Amino acid sequence: MATTGSLLAGHRAFPRNSKRSQKLxxxxxxxxxxxxxxxxxxxxxxxxxxxxxxxxxxxxxxQDLFTQELWTAFLVTFWxxxxxxxxxxxxxxVGGGLLYHYSTVRKALQPVLVGFYSAPAILLYPVFMTLLxxxxxxxxxxxxxxxAVPISVNLAIGFGGIDPILLKLGRSLNLRGPRLxxxxxxxxxxPVLFAGFRMGLTFALIAVIGLEFLTYSGGLGRLISWRYSxxxxxxxxxxxxxxxxLAMAVNYALGVMERRIVNRF
Amino acid sequence: xxxxxxxxxxxxxxxxxxTEFVAIKQADAQIxxxxxxxxxxxxxxxxxxxxxxxxxxxxPSRGTVSIHGQPVTGPDERMAMxxxxxxxxxxxxxxxxxxxxxxxxxxxxxxxxxxxxEMIDLVGLNGFEEKYPSQLSGGMNQRVAIARALALDPxxxxxxxxxxxxxxxxxxxxxxxxxxxxxxxGKTIVFVTHSISEAIQLSDRILLMSSRPSTIRxxxxxxxxxxxxxxxxxSETARDIELRVWKVLxxxxxxx
Numbered sequence: 227m228a229t230t231g232s233l234l235a236g237h238r239a240f241p242r243n244s245k246r247s248q249k250l251x252x253x254x255x256x257x258x259x260x261x262x263x264x265x266x267x268x269x270x271x272x273x274x275x276x277x278x279x280x281x282x283x284x285x286x287x288x289q290d291l292f293t294q295e296l297w298t299a300f301l302v303t304f305w306x307x308x309x310x311x312x313x314x315x316x317x318x319x320v321g322g323g324l325l326y327h328y329s330t331v332r333k334a335l336q337p338v339l340v341g342f343y344s345a346p347a348i349l350l351y352p353v354f355m356t357l358l359x360x361x362x363x364x365x366x367x368x369x370x371x372x373x374a375v376p377i378s379v380n381l382a383i384g385f386g387g388i389d390p391i392l393l394k395l396g397r398s399l400n401l402r403g404p405r406l407x408x409x410x411x412x413x414x415x416x417p418v419l420f421a422g423f424r425m426g427l428t429f430a431l432i433a434v435i436g437l438e439f440l441t442y443s444g445g446l447g448r449l450i451s452w453r454y455s456x457x458x459x460x461x462x463x464x465x466x467x468x469x470x471x472l473a474m475a476v477n478y479a480l481g482v483m484e485r486r487i488v489n490r491f
Numbered sequence: 492x493x494x495x496x497x498x499x500x501x502x503x504x505x506x507x508x509x510t511e512f513v514a515i516k517q518a519d520a521q522i523x524x525x526x527x528x529x530x531x532x533x534x535x536x537x538x539x540x541x542x543x544x545x546x547x548x549x550x551p552s553r554g555t556v557s558i559h560g561q562p563v564t565g566p567d568e569r570m571a572m573x574x575x576x577x578x579x580x581x582x583x584x585x586x587x588x589x590x591x592x593x594x595x596x597x598x599x600x601x602x603x604x605x606x607x608x609e610m611i612d613l614v615g616l617n618g619f620e621e622k623y624p625s626q627l628s629g630g631m632n633q634r635v636a637i638a639r640a641l642a643l644d645p646x647x648x649x650x651x652x653x654x655x656x657x658x659x660x661x662x663x664x665x666x667x668x669x670x671x672x673x674x675x676x677g678k679t680i681v682f683v684t685h686s687i688s689e690a691i692q693l694s695d696r697i698l699l700m701s702s703r704p705s706t707i708r709x710x711x712x713x714x715x716x717x718x719x720x721x722x723x724x725x726s727e728t729a730r731d732i733e734l735r736v737w738k739v740l741x742x743x744x745x746x747x
Contacts, residue, residue, distance in 0.1 A: 391576040397548055398572045399595045400565070409595065413582050491582045 278460040287464040295449070300468060303434060303445035306362055307472065310369035310430045317370055318377025318426055325382035332382050343375045343429065348436050360441040365434055373430030380422025384415030413491040420484045427480060431473055446472075493559060495647060495679045496522040496545055498707075501554035503540055513704035514540055517554070520698050520707050524646075527673060527680045529690035531736065532700030533744050538683045539651050541700075545681060546572050546649050558647070568596070571645035573636050575652035579624040585611065585635050586620040592643045610638035613672060630654075630661040637672065647679045654689065666692045670718065687736050691729050692719060699736060702743040709739060 260280040266272045267279045278286075290296040325332045351368060358364035388411060396402075396410045412419070438447025446469050453461035503515040514537040522528050530538045543549040544556050547565045556563045558570070571592065579588045589607040598606070611620060614634040624632050633653055640648055654662040666689060673680055684690050690697045694713050701708040713732060715723045723729065 389576070391574055391578045392580065394548065394574065395572075395578050398546060398566050399592055401595055405595070409591075410580070413580065416582070488582065 275457060275459055278463050282460050283463040283467065286460040287467055290461075290464050290468075296465075296468070299444070299446045299449040299465070300472075302362070303438065303447070303469075303472070306365050306369070306434045306438075306445060307431055307476070310366050310373060310434055311427055311476070313366065313370040314373025314377060314426050314430045315423070317374035318422070319381060321374060321378035322381025322385075322422075325378055326385040332386070336379065336382065339375050339379045343372075343379065343425075347372055348433055348440075351437055351440055355441060360443045362443070364441070365437045365443065365445075368437060369430040369433035372433045373426040375426070376429060377422045377426035380418050380425070381415070384418030384422070385411055387418065388414045413488075416484070416488060416491075420480070423480060424477065427476055428473070431476065435469055493524065494521045495524040495526070495559065496520075496681065497555075497557045497560070498541070498545070499555050499557070501541070501544060501551045501556060503537065503544065503549065504552040516704040516706050518700075518705070518707045520710065522679060522681060524679055525677050527670075527682065527693055527695050528698060529682045529684055529694040529696075530698045530700065531684055531687065531690045532705060533702045533740055534685060536700045536702050536705040536743075538685075538700060542649055542651050542681060542683050546570055548572075568643075569646045570649055571640035571643045571647075573633070573640050573648065573650045573653045575655045577624070577629070577632055577656075579632055579635055579639075581624050584621050584623060585616065585627070588624065588635055589638045589642050592639055596643070606642050606644075607638070610642045611635075613641065613675070614638045615668065628661075630657055630665055633657065633665065634668070637669070641672070641676060641678075645678065647681065650680060650682045652683050652685065655685070662686070662689065663692070669693065674718070687733055687740075688724070690736070691715070691732055692724055697732075697736065699739055701739075708743070711735065 263272075263277065264279050264281055267274055267277055325335065348368070351364075354364045354368050358367060392410050392414055393406075396406050401409055434445070435447040435450075437443070438445040439451045440447075442448050442451055446465055450462055450465045450469075453459075453465060498518055498520045501515060501518045502513065504511050504513050506512055518541060520528075530541060532538050540549060544551050545563065547563045547567055547570070558567060580591060583591065586604075586607055589610055590603045593603045593606060608620070611617060614637055616631060616634055616638070619627065619631070624635070627635070636653065637650075654665045657665060669680075670693060680693075682690075682693060684693075691713055697711040697713060698707050699709040699711055700706065711732060715726070715728060
């Protein structure tokens with residue numbers, strides 16, 4: 227677990243100036259990219275029907291913020307993503323705990339589960355659509371499954387990879403059950419656990435948007451699909467920008483949660 | 492004087508019936524309070540297994556280990572352990588690592604902080620309280636592990652090759668430091684090592700184990716004066732002990 231320590235300690239010891247210049251570099255890259263894109267579309271090198279100018283997308287995004295269409299779609303997606311994230315975490319944590327506890331099951335299932343999360347599982351949507359119908363329940367169910375798998379696999383890997391000497395230290399101090407979990411297991415596995423959470427939450431988000439798009443059942447995915455079918459390219463990119471903001475907000479919230487948990491140890 | 496640690500007719504067998512193998516067979520030893528005893532023996536002879544049984548982390552298949560006459564049935568608050576491998580919690584600062592055992596035992600925060608500061612001072616790591624283990628050298632990390640164990644104020648300190656991963660120079664210096672701490676604290680120390688010179692440098696007695704199925708083949712007194720100087724360690728007495736240990740080890744490993 228020396229790696230965990232180096233990562234955490236290294237993170238704290240990272241020079242502030244170097245971080246600032248890194249952020250500045252990122253900003254320059256993003257602004258530069260959109261500027262070039264703007265020029266390419268305006269000069270006619272890129273077709274406006276395929277790529278909209280960033281400035282027009284930004285304007286459309288502003289106008290969209292005052293429409294009911296966008297907010298209705300956003301709320302549907304927000305609700306589906308929220309429920310799917312909570313469910314993914316719950317199912318993933320229970321599943322991961324069971325996988326860690328029953329090593330035979332872990333050995334048998336781990337390769338299958340790892341294979342599952344690298345496969346395009348979203349293509350199973352016709353099965354779920356037949357079973358549950360093209361509605362939020364179907365979307366949440368599929369997103370939960372897709373999100374829970376990486377969370378449970380990472381949890382089992384994280385707990386399984388803990389240095390045995392730390393477990394021995396725990397035993398020598400008579401630490402057992404929930405106390406062992408809180409004092410050693412969870413802190414030691416936190417970096418791997420949060421990598422799993424990030425992956426799971428990203429998968430769940432992709433599943434929600436992708437299924438809304440494919441099944442035309444509502445939310446931002448459906449809005450993108452609708453605007454795409456009427457050649458409203460600015461509208462498509464504006465809706466995509468909203469999805470990106472949602473993804474960033476979820477990721478940011480997870481980052482804050484991770485920092486708070488790490489600081490508690 | 493009462494016996495601190497008593498190892499009576501202890502055997503340890505691993506594996507299932509039919510394919511089992513005997514790791515330790517009928518080991519016997521008595522350790523007095525305040526004594527510094529080393530367990531030395533050929534590689535893989537079960538030194539750490541014997542220490543684990545004393546610590547209550549493993550159960551003897553036969554025989555008993557007792558502390559002041561009470562059989563050991565599990566980890567006991569009168570003992571604390573220092574391991575060979577890096578056993579600090581990497582996500583905790585040095586201060587928080589030293590406090591860890593006290594925290595687990597439910598000691599209040601103010602008392603914990605005070606004791607940890609004292610122990611950090613004792614092992615000579617003042618000023619490193621807010622550092623992380625990854626920012627310290629291997630030797631410094633082992634000092635922290637010793638401080639963590641001492642913070643529990645154990646009567647018996649069990650050390651499983653604590654300097655095994657360190658280079659020769661650091662190991663010698665750590666040995667001197669450990670003797671200084673032992674002298675101040677008056678603890679009973681049971682110290683597993685594979686280094687003959689380390690055992691001579693530190694111990695009152697050496698429990699010399701045979702190869703597997705191992706037992707305590709000889710108990711060798713180290714009659715060197717304390718505090719021990721570098722000259723003492725190259726004295727004739729020290730050389731005689733080294734020669735005696737080497738002869739047994741060569742005999743046990745079958746080397747000529």
